């Protein structure tokens with residue numbers, strides 16, 4: 001456990017995705033996610049692609065799942081806010097374990113009021129759709145939460161969302 | 177490379193249900209077919225259920241992304257996507273996403289009736305503006321995009337999708353006839369049957 005604590009969060013995420021055969025990574029970028037995105041691109045285990053919109057990323061994952069390939073969508077809080085309709089009508093309605101990882105903006109030192117406001121819509125949307133979600137705040141819990149969430153999503157055929165708190169990632173702060 | 181030089185306004189207005197029946201008869205059992213929202217999947221359903229059909233119910237604009245995901249997961253199987261013009265217009269960025277990945281097994285059939293037919297036939301902004309969606313696809317980086325001049329040309333373009341590497345786009349100008357049927361709305365069952373058809377799920381339950 002002690003050696004593991006030195007490992008950066010994005011390496012833990014990469015390992016857990018691999019261990020769970022999550023091969024497709026579709027993203028709309030975010031600065032905090034940069035090392036994770038680079039890590040996925042650099043590893044031939046993953047098929048990693050940028051989508052023009054987060055909605056597309058969800059569509060791509062759902063198609064891939066139905067054809068036998070697991071995937072995850074990476075995005076920022078503001079990107080999640082574009083998703084309510086497609087989550088309701090595709091992974092929720094069709095019972096597809098669409099995995100989402102959201103880099104949390106809008107809290108713990110946010111400098112952009114728009115981000116702060118849209119952040120407040122994220123958990124209510126997840127709750128109202130009945131989507132299992134966890135906020136990861138600590139490195140020593142990161143692997144466990146992600147691993148168990150993927151397993152539960154797959155076995156219960158339900159979407160799931162992991163929110164990466166600035167407590168885990170450092171977040172983004174205004175440079176003076 | 178497509179040899180077709182048919183322009184949008186010269187393309188014959190054809191019947192969606194008849195074209196989808198033609199497609200299904202031509203491609204055989206193996207390819208996956210993704211029907212987009214509303215009338216695209218209604219006419220796929222009306223052409224007779226196939227084991228590898230997926231009928232999308234509510235996520236307007238996502239037929240192409242879903243088809244891209246299927247194509248990436250099973251690169252050896254051809255994947256045909258049926259998408260309405262209003263739907264594609266809502267998610268034009270997906271053309272660049274597809275072009276960037278270059279899935280050789282993906283074919284997008286644009287069902288262009290110029291309207292949002294299922295919501296009452298209102299004309300789309302693309303129709304009002306004279307936007308040529310096949311030209312948009314080409315400009316997005318999908319050079320194998322062509323309007324079908326008529327039914328025989330459609331058959332030829334479908335054969336190209338089956339026999340050559342894509343991604344391909346076929347533009348189909350449609351008349352305003354209503355769909356020939358209506359899909360059963362049971363998403364979990366649709367998904368289950370599609371996954372079994374794709375070999376992505378095995379089940380001891382009959383079905």
Ligand SMILES: Cc1ncc(C[n+]2csc(CCOP(=O)(O)OP(=O)(O)O)c2C)c(N)n1
Pocket residue numbers: 085213214215216234235236259260261262263264289291292293294295
């Ligand atoms: C995001 C979203 N906006 C609006 C709708 C309502 N809606 C459902 S189908 C449709 C029109 C689809 O048009 P098109 O793709 O051209 O197909 P057609 O009805 O002409 O067959 C609309 C506006 C919706 N389902 N989702």
